[in-house]
Amino acid sequence: MKKVVLNLAVSLDGFIEGANGEVDWCIMDDDMNFETFIESIDTIFYGRVSYDAWGNFEPDENTSPAERIMWQGIHAKNKFVFSSQSRQDEKATYITTDIAKKVSEIKQQKGKDIWLYGGANLIKTFINSGLIDVYKLSVHPVVLGSGKPLFEDLKQRLNLRLLNTRIFRSGVVELTYEPEQITNR
Amino acid sequence: MKKVVLNLAVSLDGFIEGANGEVDWCIMDDDMNFETFIESIDTIFYGRVSYDAWGNFEPDENTSPAERIMWQGIHAKNKFVFSSQSRQDEKATYITTDIAKKVSEIKQQKGKDIWLYGGANLIKTFINSGLIDVYKLSVHPVVLGSGKPLFEDLKQRLNLRLLNTRIFRSGVVELTYEPEQITNR
Numbered sequence: 317m318k319k320v321v322l323n324l325a326v327s328l329d330g331f332i333e334g335a336n337g338e339v340d341w342c343i344m345d346d347d348m349n350f351e352t353f354i355e356s357i358d359t360i361f362y363g364r365v366s367y368d369a370w371g372n373f374e375p376d377e378n379t380s381p382a383e384r385i386m387w388q389g390i391h392a393k394n395k396f397v398f399s400s401q402s403r404q405d406e407k408a409t410y411i412t413t414d415i416a417k418k419v420s421e422i423k424q425q426k427g428k429d430i431w432l433y434g435g436a437n438l439i440k441t442f443i444n445s446g447l448i449d450v451y452k453l454s455v456h457p458v459v460l461g462s463g464k465p466l467f468e469d470l471k472q473r474l475n476l477r478l479l480n481t482r483i484f485r486s487g488v489v490e491l492t493y494e495p496e497q498i499t500n501r
Numbered sequence: 502m503k504k505v506v507l508n509l510a511v512s513l514d515g516f517i518e519g520a521n522g523e524v525d526w527c528i529m530d531d532d533m534n535f536e537t538f539i540e541s542i543d544t545i546f547y548g549r550v551s552y553d554a555w556g557n558f559e560p561d562e563n564t565s566p567a568e569r570i571m572w573q574g575i576h577a578k579n580k581f582v583f584s585s586q587s588r589q590d591e592k593a594t595y596i597t598t599d600i601a602k603k604v605s606e607i608k609q610q611k612g613k614d615i616w617l618y619g620g621a622n623l624i625k626t627f628i629n630s631g632l633i634d635v636y637k638l639s640v641h642p643v644v645l646g647s648g649k650p651l652f653e654d655l656k657q658r659l660n661l662r663l664l665n666t667r668i669f670r671s672g673v674v675e676l677t678y679e680p681e682q683i684t685n686r
Contacts, residue, residue, distance in 0.1 A: 328638075328661065328676075329652040330515040341658075453513070455640075457663050457678060461655030467514040470646030473526075476513065478642050478672030487663030491513075491674060493642060 318423045319449035320361070322432045322439060323353060324466065325488075326453050331463035332436060341458045343486040346382075348454075354389040358428035361419075362408070363438035364399035370433070371395060371408060393431075396422065398438050419447050436464050444471050450494055451476065457487035503608045504634035505546070507617045507624060508538060509651065510673075511638050516648035517621060526643045528671045531567075533639075539574040543613040546604075547593070548623035549584035555618070556580060556593060578616075581607065583623050604632050621649050629656050635679055636661065642672035 325342045326332055333339050344350065362371055375387050395408040402410040411418045419442075422430065429450075432442055442448050453466070467474075476493035483489050510527045511517055518524050529535065547556055560572050580593040587595040596603045604627075607615065614635075617627055627633050638651070652659075661678035668674050 328515070328678075329650070329655075330513070334658075455676070457661040457681075459652050459655060459659035459661065461652060461658060465514070467644050467646060470514075470644060473519075473646060474644035476642040476644065476672070478668070478674065481666065481668055481674055483663070483666055487661070487678075489663065489666055489674070489676060491640070493513075493672075496642075 318359065318425060318427060319429045320419065320423065320432050320442065320447055321357065321429050321450040321452055322442070322448050323452040324434065324439075324454070325456055326466050327456050327458050327460045327463070329459045329461065330465050330467065331460045332434070332466045334460050334463040338460075338463075341456055341460065343456060343484075343488050345484050345486045345488065347484050348482075348488070348490075351382075351386060351389065353431075353452075354386060356429055357393060357431045359394045359396065359422065359430040360390065361430060361432045361438065361442075362395065362397050363433075363435045364397055364401075366433055366435040366438070367395070367397045367399075367408065371397070398441075415441065416445050416447060436466075436468065439466065440468055443467065443474070444469075446495070448495065450479070450492060452490060452492045455489045455491060503544065503610060503612060504614045505604065505608065505617050505627065505632055506542065506614050506635040506637055507627070507633050508637040509619065509624075509639070510641055511651050512641050512643050512645045512648070514644045514646065515650050515652065516645045517619070517651045519645050519648040523645075523648075526641055526645065528641060528669075528673055530669050530671045530673065532669050533667075533673070533675075536567075536571060536574065538616075538637075539571060541614055542578060542616045544579045544581065544607065544615040545575065546615060546617045546623065546627075547580065547582050548618075548620045549582055549586075551618055551620040551623070552580070552582045552584075552593065556582065583626075600626065601630050601632065621651075621653065624651065625653055628652065628659070629654070631680070633680065635664070635677060637675060637677045640674045640676060 397408045475496040480492040582593045660681040665677040
């Protein structure tokens with residue numbers, strides 16, 4: 317079954333962006349092998365705002381070849397946009413109702429995993445609905461002090477199981493978890 | 502020169518205790534070798550409330566031998582209590598004014614490092630005064646959702662350099678950082 321993977325950069329104090337939306341602290345190092353992650357998925361879930369901002373992003377001519385290839389890889393995926401309103405879009409399928417049921421149906425399809433891209437509201441919905449199978453957080457060596465927290469309005473404590481860690485030259489530490497099953501508590 | 506080391510358990514979302522003061526999520530595993538850390542320090546800095554709660558804590562008869570030895574080790578250290586009011590205490594020295602100057606003087610003394618024990622207010626003062634040399638955070642595999650944040654009312658962004666990581670059986674990941682020097686930015 318496909319897994320829903322949240323793969324996200326966070327500051328050491330748990331913010332996904334600064335108080336003014338800053339993401340200038342996010343590091344993308346060669347040794348992160350982000351392309352390996354991109355190869356492991358065939359589907360991307362976007363919130364509507366994130367899709368409008370990044371769903372069809374085209375890097376400009378100053379972009380490195382590696383980053384161009386990354387964007388080509390991203391744009392080759394099957395895209396779903398979670399939104400209150402549907403929209404005609406030949407490059408994405410809109411989901412407006414019955415999120416848990418639709419996600420469950422998509423997970424039953426054969427293929428690779430699903431990247432839960434964000435933004436914050438969609439992530440919150442997925443966390444609180446128990447729809448995330450893997451949390452892959454790249455903890456950055458910076459404390460922002462304020463901003464948009466990854467975990468917000470959590471309905472209950474979330475127990476996790478550490479699956480893997482990777483350490484990068486930049487000091488970013490990638491922590492990969494799965495939710496602990498309630499029966500195992 | 503002695504270093505001031507903040508060594509603390511945090512949840513993945515950056516809380517040092519839950520909304521009702523819960524610390525039941527804190528794991529102390531054998532493989533953490535906490536006694537090695539205790540051996541690396543000869544001084545402990547407490548806030549007044551933390552000192553009253555833990556500064557002279559005596560484990561009861563049900564406590565494991567390993568934990569008794571840990572407490573003996575802790576109580577053999579040179580203790581300083583940061584408080585607005587001084588107090589007579591033959592087991593600790595009270596510091597009520599000129600924190601930065603007094604800390605600087607203690608750091609000049611020969612010997613091992615200093616454990617900044619907490620609580621939250623003292624940690625906040627030390628962070629914002631740039632008095633912490635090493636951040637050693639044991640990131641626990643749990644998201645609390647609310648509670649007392651480690652980093653609160655930070656005056657400015659804090660850039661760190663990753664020094665070390667340790668991964669424990671329990672899924673706790675210890676991340677050790679030093680503050681990045683402004684001249685290196």
